[in-house]
Amino acid sequence: MRAVDIISKKRHGEALSREEINFFIEGFVNGSIPDYQASALLMAVCCNGMDSWETVDLTLAMANSGDKVDLSRISGIKVDKHSTGGVGDTTTLITAPLVAACGVPVAKMSGRGLGHTGGTLDKLESIPGFKTDLSMEEFINAVESIGLAVIGQSKDLVPADKLLYELRDVTGTVDNIPLIASSIMSKKIASGSDAIVLDVKAGSGAFMRSVNDSFLLADAMVKIGVRAGRDVMAVITDMDQPLGMAVGNALEVKEAVEVLKNKRQGPLKHISIYLAANMLLTAKACSSLDEGLIMTSEALESGRGLNKLGEMIQRQGGDRDVLDDFSLLPGAEHIIPVKADAEGYISSIDAEKIGLCSLLTGAGRSKKEDDIDHAAGLIMHKRVGDPVHEGDILAELHINKLDMFEEASQMLRSGIHIRSARPKLKPLVMGMVTKHGIKRFDSEEQPI
Numbered sequence: 337m338r339a340v341d342i343i344s345k346k347r348h349g350e351a352l353s354r355e356e357i358n359f360f361i362e363g364f365v366n367g368s369i370p371d372y373q374a375s376a377l378l379m380a381v382c383c384n385g386m387d388s389w390e391t392v393d394l395t396l397a398m399a400n401s402g403d404k405v406d407l408s409r410i411s412g413i414k415v416d417k418h419s420t421g422g423v424g425d426t427t428t429l430i431t432a433p434l435v436a437a438c439g440v441p442v443a444k445m446s447g448r449g450l451g452h453t454g455g456t457l458d459k460l461e462s463i464p465g466f467k468t469d470l471s472m473e474e475f476i477n478a479v480e481s482i483g484l485a486v487i488g489q490s491k492d493l494v495p496a497d498k499l500l501y502e503l504r505d506v507t508g509t510v511d512n513i514p515l516i517a518s519s520i521m522s523k524k525i526a527s528g529s530d531a532i533v534l535d536v537k538a539g540s541g542a543f544m545r546s547v548n549d550s551f552l553l554a555d556a557m558v559k560i561g562v563r564a565g566r567d568v569m570a571v572i573t574d575m576d577q578p579l580g581m582a583v584g585n586a587l588e589v590k591e592a593v594e595v596l597k598n599k600r601q602g603p604l605k606h607i608s609i610y611l612a613a614n615m616l617l618t619a620k621a622c623s624s625l626d627e628g629l630i631m632t633s634e635a636l637e638s639g640r641g642l643n644k645l646g647e648m649i650q651r652q653g654g655d656r657d658v659l660d661d662f663s664l665l666p667g668a669e670h671i672i673p674v675k676a677d678a679e680g681y682i683s684s685i686d687a688e689k690i691g692l693c694s695l696l697t698g699a700g701r702s703k704k705e706d707d708i709d710h711a712a713g714l715i716m717h718k719r720v721g722d723p724v725h726e727g728d729i730l731a732e733l734h735i736n737k738l739d740m741f742e743e744a745s746q747m748l749r750s751g752i753h754i755r756s757a758r759p760k761l762k763p764l765v766m767g768m769v770t771k772h773g774i775k776r777f778d779s780e781e782q783p784i
Contacts, residue, residue, distance in 0.1 A: 339363060339373045346380040354393040361397040365496050371503060378500070378509040386514040391556060392563045394514065398522035399564075401496035405472070405528035407443055410479050413567075414441050415619040416529035417611060418520060420553070423541040423691040424578030424716075428456045428486070429592035430608035431615065433644035436484035437635040438612075440619045443479045444486045445493070445527045454585045454700065454708050457488050462586040462666055462710035466654030482647045494522045513549070517556040524561070531567040531618040534558070535611055538766060539576035541687025547572065547766050551776070554769040562771045567618050572766040573607055577685035577720050580604035584699040584713015584734060586665040593659055596642040602719075603764055606784045609633060610765065625783070666711035668697075668734035674745045676728045681758045682718050689751025690716070696744035697735045709736055714748065721761050724754055 342356045352360075360377065363369035386394065407414050415435060419425055432442045446456040446468075454461075457468045468488045470478065478485035491498075497519050504510045524532050534557055537543070538550035554570035561568030573579075581602070582591040594600040595608065612635075613628030622628040635641045646656040658664045694700060698709030717729045724730070730752055735741055765783055767776040777783070 339369045339377075343373060343376045343380060346377060346384060349384040351387055351390055352393075357390065357393045358397045361394070361401055361496050364499060365401050374500065375503050375507045375509075378504060378507060378515070381515060382509045382512045388556070388559050391514040391518055392560050395518040395521045395525065395560045396564060398494055398496040398500070398518055399525040402494055402526070403490055403492040404526045405443075405445070405493070407476065407479075407528040407530075409476055410441050410443065412439075412441050413531055413619040413621075414443050414479075414529045415531040415533070415615045416442070416444055416524060416527060417533045417535065417615055418524055419535040420520070420537050420543050422537045422575040422579055423687045423694070424580035424583045424588065424604070425537070425575075426459065426580050426582070426588040426592045426604060427535065427608045427611055429459065429589065429645070430595050430604070430641070431612040432484055432486065433596065433648065434608070434612040434632045434635045434641040435615045435619075436482070436648075437640040437644040438616055438621060438631050439483070440616060440621045441479050441483045442485075442615075443475065443527075443529060445489045445523075446486055447489055454710075456486060458708050458710070459585045459588050460486060460652075460654075462589055463649055463654040463658050464664055466649060467652050470652065478648075478651050482644070482651055484644060484648045485652065486648070489523065489527075494526050497522050513553050513556055516543070516553060517560060521557050521560040521564070525564050525566065529566075531615070531620075532561055533611060533615045533618055534568065534570035535607075536570050536572050537575035538572055539574055539687060540689075541578065541691055542575035551767065551769065551774055555774060558769045558771060567620075568771070569614060569618055570769040571611065571614065572768065574762050574764050574766065575687055576762060577687050578690050578716060579607060581716045581719075582713065583690060583694040583716070584697070585708065585710045586667070587713045587715060587734060589658070589665060590662050593642070593645070593662075596636060596645060597639075598637055607764060609636065610784045668709075668711040669736050670734070670738060670741070672733050672735065672741060672745075673729045674731050674733060674748050676724045676726055676730050676754065678724075678754045679726050680724060680754045680756045682720050682722045682724055682752060683755035683757075683759045684753045685716075685720055686751035686753075689747055690714070693733075693744050693747040693751065696740050696747055697733055698737060698740070712736060718752070721759055723758075
């Protein structure tokens, strides 16, 4: 078997066999297949696509390219949640404790953010003392003990994905559904959970801008998961404006805690409860979504979800007193309001530009080696549809580098649009994908 023949076969639009895909991935990881041949295959895939079985075979080959996590020692169905990324998307810090508080173990391996703000690990590391680099034994012991742990991905987990993504990033082959789906699902499969809920974002602040593309990606990932023996479902949610009001690491931790204290209403709370309920349903901890919604709402309102977050913080070396004393979290030296210069209604908010504003404050990283300012970011004061008067505060920037304020504030203003007419609000959830197929929701079918 030769790499050049596999490249030629895909260049002519033919389907690759499982043996050919395994040969290519194994050779690329061990160095016997060079970067230029891997780049050629990636471009051929982008031009000619992959069928669903090829995508499954690619995903499993990538998942088997390194270490795999064995969670069999932990009793019960282990459930995981993955978001395709967005702005102000702090759902993991809410959903994971709620689900664990309902008796379903959550053993989650997360990544760091590259772009607008930090990822889940960066948010958690804004808590003094919190350790995300637990050994595998410590990780499993924590889930056995309290039902919940969130750690960083091992460098030996799915090395094929890291190597392929580095090539995709510099060869214009990132934007391809089979390659995106296999990248995400190879890590989820290797992480060892039995059940997976995918939150696939659509909109200006999402990786997939169009709703149709989000459904296609969700469908591809669900099919991969099911064929790999996992219980998987996906929901398609709106990311045309930030999900929460906070964008930035310590700021998002505060907002998540306020949601778990039942002191904060709005889309972040609603989506978090909805995702948690679907996690319970996928893990067979309830018999219907309605039952799952009741269970997760009770876990929130009773304070059991907040207590579970505190248990996780303490177990992973953090100071759980942050739950009652936000001054223990990093705080920015300057908090500066950005005010409206017109009157009307917020007609739209470009989530990507809000994310870029947060990046300019120091809350994100442009390169993997960049340091993050855990205190930096912004707090939105308005959402789409809100009335606004001249001089009203649109957002507060939390910033330590004053020389970046002007550029950050201009980016913020460019992303908030004010019109005279009140806009029609978009639904939070556009639909769902299960092993039974795709279901799109209209405005009257909104589940939350």
